[in-house]
Amino acid sequence: MRIFSYLPNPRVWKAQIAAEYAGAKLQVIGAPPPELQGWLWDFDARKLSDDEATGSSAYARASRRGFEGTLYKTDAFLEAHPFGTVPAAFSDNGRIGVFESNSILRAAARSGVSGSALYPESDPYRSSRIDSFLDAGLVFGREFQVYMLSMPEMTPELYERMAAAYEFYLNGIDQVMKSSEYLAGDELSIADIAFVCDLAQFLLERRMAEQLAAVGRRPVAANIKKDYPLAYKHLLTLSHRPIFYKYLERVVKDLPSAA
Ligand SMILES: N[C@@H](CCC(=O)N[C@@H](CS)C(=O)NCC(=O)O)C(=O)O
Missing domain, CATH: 3.40.30.10 (Glutaredoxin)
Incomplete structure (x- = not known):
């Protein structure tokens, strides 16, 4: 490909x-x-x-x-x-x-020889549950795209839309992590990979703190560690695995530890 x-x-x-x-x-x-x-x-x-x-x-x-x-x-x-x-x-x-x-x-x-471990298509419900996380992440990601692109002219409406989408998405991720080691079961799947990349990208909004302060706002995820501790821990744990870290280092290396 x-x-x-x-x-x-x-x-x-x-x-x-x-x-x-x-x-x-x-x-x-x-x-x-x-x-x-x-x-x-x-x-x-x-x-x-x-x-x-x-x-x-x-x-x-x-x-x-x-x-x-x-x-x-x-x-x-x-x-x-x-x-x-x-x-x-x-x-x-x-x-x-x-x-x-x-x-x-x-x-x-x-297209990979061991890809079925990440996306078990022979299991219709498990693979569809993985799709569910990907779809939920896309809704969050689209809201984030609009938020980032409007950053210099941030309006209260756009900020509130982003905050609501963030709260909805992270609340669900934190909820699933109370009873599961990975998002869609006991093993790493593409749901975890998408979550880590989407959230790590979203957390780059912290680098826009000054622009947000100019319109009287704080980064939406300013309290992620306290508000969504399990989702945040999942992000940090996975993003520090070597295969993830190779790509994500530049966006996660200055994030505070989860503990
Ligand atoms: N949800 C899509 C977003 C893709 C997207 O919107 N790409 C924009 C750049 S961020 C693009 O290619 N725009 C082309 C254009 O402006 O014509 C994805 O995850 O791939």
């Missing part, structure tokens, strides 16, 4: 971590977010020359979410990725596009 994205991207880490556990082969290509504006979005993604990256290019498209200005997407890219977003995964021959980071995560688990 090939993934094209801006890098680094916690949404891509989900698939990278799963691929390592599952023994799946993954090729990741991309560049830091501002540079991706000057790339051709395609299975064979590449950096465009200054002459190619102009508004008159046949590939020029108005950006839609999280980017500003023009992006360069081929017709084949939009056929494979109808919503035109990254991370964008492709089957190894480039014919099938897989979008939404949680679906890319599933594809990484499914």
Whole structure:
């Protein structure tokens, strides 16, 4: 599988971590977010020359979410990725596009020789329970995306929406951790991987504390350790496992310990 994205991207880490556990082969290509504006979005993604990256290019498209200005997407890219977003995964021959980071995560688990341990599809209820966590995480993640993108012009309404989504999601995670070692049972699954990457990314809001103070607010997760101790401990425990830490170090290394 090939993934094209801006890098680094916690949404891509989900698939990278799963691929390592599952023994799946993954090729990741991309560049830091501002540079991706000057790339051709395609299975064979590449950096465009200054002459190619102009508004008159046949590939020029108005950006839609999280980017500003023009992006360069081929017709084949939009056929494979109808919503035109990254991370964008492709089957190894480039014919099938897989979008939404949680679906890319599933594809990484499914394509590895040991992936069934992470996503046991032969067990309809256990795999569907894993899907339930992925769906709940997506709702939280979408709210977080809107919150982060609106950060310089944060309104009370947006802040309250984020706080409510955070409270709902973390409350559920903390609840399940009272009686379970992992989110969907006794073993690590892709539900845990998605949770760790989504929450670690969310906790980066602490780096926006000054911007939030300017509008009279504190980071939504300022008291996570006290409010959701089990969810927080699960995040820290898993993120310090070597396969996780390889990707997550930069976002979790300065988090206070769980104890
Ligand atoms: N929920 C999606 C979010 C993907 C997404 O919204 N990507 C944005 C960048 S953050 C994008 O590719 N925008 C392309 C555009 O603006 O046209 C996921 O987890 O993959």
